Amino acid sequence: MTEFDSVVRSRCVVAPEGVGPLSVGIRDGRIEAVDDYAAPMPAREVTDLEDVALLPGAVDVGTGVHEPGHDLAACYRRAGEAALRGGVTTLVAAPAPARPPVACADSLQVHQRAAVGTGVSVYFLGGVTRGSGPLDLADLRAAGVVAFHCSLSDGGAPDLAALDDPQLRKAMAELAALDTVLLVHAEDAAELGTPPVSAEQRPATAERRGMERVIAAARVAGARTHVTPFTAAECAALLAAAGSVGVGLTAQTCPHYLCLSAQTPGAEPWAHVCRPPLRSDANRRALWSALLAEGASPCGSAITTVGSGHLPSHGLFTLAWSLSALWTAARGRGRGLADLARWTAGAPAELLGLVGKGRIAVGCDADLVAFDPVHRVTVPPTDPGPYAGRELAGSVGPVWVSGRRVPRPEAVTGVEPTA
Incomplete structure (x- = not known):
């Protein structure tokens, strides 16, 4: 059975075909498979976001x-x-x-x-x-x-x-x-x-x-x-x-x-x-x-x-x-x-015309974002932008760029996915 570099699962994956429970298999920085949430997909690293959404x-x-x-x-x-x-x-x-x-x-x-x-x-x-x-x-x-x-x-x-x-x-x-x-x-x-x-x-x-x-x-x-x-x-x-x-x-x-x-x-x-x-x-x-x-x-x-x-x-x-x-x-x-x-x-x-970007689909770059749509965050009052001090819905969690997991951004996330 194929072993992936990593697999990311979520009950709320936003794919071109719709939003649902899926698993995303990644190899060499690209999405190689998109399958059911519970599908057996051996990988060196598995991240289960559970109810946190996975966006492109x-x-x-x-x-x-x-x-x-x-x-x-x-x-x-x-x-x-x-x-x-x-x-x-x-x-x-x-x-x-x-x-x-x-x-x-x-x-x-x-x-x-x-x-x-x-x-x-x-x-x-x-x-x-x-x-x-x-x-x-x-x-x-x-x-x-x-x-x-x-x-x-x-x-x-x-x-x-x-x-x-x-x-x-x-x-x-x-x-x-x-x-x-x-x-x-x-x-x-x-x-x-x-x-x-x-x-x-x-x-x-x-x-x-x-x-x-x-x-x-x-x-x-x-x-x-x-x-x-x-x-x-x-x-x-x-x-x-x-x-x-x-x-x-x-x-x-x-x-x-x-x-x-x-x-x-x-x-x-x-x-x-x-x-x-x-x-x-x-x-x-x-x-x-x-x-x-x-x-x-x-x-x-x-x-x-x-x-x-x-x-x-x-x-x-x-x-x-x-x-x-x-x-x-x-x-x-x-x-x-x-x-x-x-x-x-x-x-x-x-x-x-960036054909490998913007979608969670086989053949696309594995650029993925964990996004908790219900968690509320307060923008620090010291933020230099127009949202300073405002309460917003939705927080960004781990991000994958070409399959590489980036550490959780500070002060933004409210989720800690299990790996």
Whole structure:
């Protein structure tokens, strides 16, 4: 009988076929078998989580990593530690703000070297600048970037300047030829006030105008486009309608836009750190309605992914608590762990073509997260992010990255599985 390197069992495994009692056999860092909970599966190490859930490791798209004035390799290590505390096993790093910005193959190599030893899988987005040409984009793609990112305002400032409409169309046409995805920070610079910090200076109309520009350009160029972050719920109908005019447009939002608003007690200091800012409570509720919409696109809502929005360069530290924050709000709306896994793991991996990530299935990387959905945790009041002092539902336990069990993250878990 086959002996596995390790086996992880749970009565609540979130697999593509559904949620149920299963055993996951791991060999050489990959999932080699998924069988019944009680199936005999000899292994050198067996972990029985019992009623604690087993999720696919989250894939965080567009993670900000670099902190100004700090060593790049140290920033990747800190981001990796925060990711593991939050159940994220794959980071897809934003190209900017960063020094150097990932806008050419040479800069990408600098980041690839700095990311060695991060502790999680790291992929990269390539930055599209005003001067990016076909060869620059092709070189970045060949060197390993999984998708590209641009901004219509200050989404990559100061390292990625805003694109105008001809530049946006040109980039989309070139990326369509490369069969890759363009992520867009869609706030229109012309609609932002001065200084562009408060909600009044970053109105929802900036997102609407930006999305209109994105749809017009994508309609001509035929590029697959993902708006991130999507925050203005009043634009949901525009997002959903893009498919009717032949535009492959989807979007990503963030847990802090779904969990907090400008009116949430204690959230005011963070309202202006987030870009776009935290909006009204009515907008937050409507954003949930847009995320949960059925039939808006062939696969449901056009908001397909939820990412942490972690952006230390702006003082926004969210990576370690995003999964629990999202679950806290989602379970209150009657959603289940399958939704959580789809938003944070399956859909992001599918968007970027990361075929071995985001699923608990034979042949996939053994990136797994123990998650206790009922245990409540209080975020330390000294935490540097917007969830400081808040009580959240759901705690992250042991994490496996490519089959390697990572020690239990401090201050996050409330479970101690038996091994």
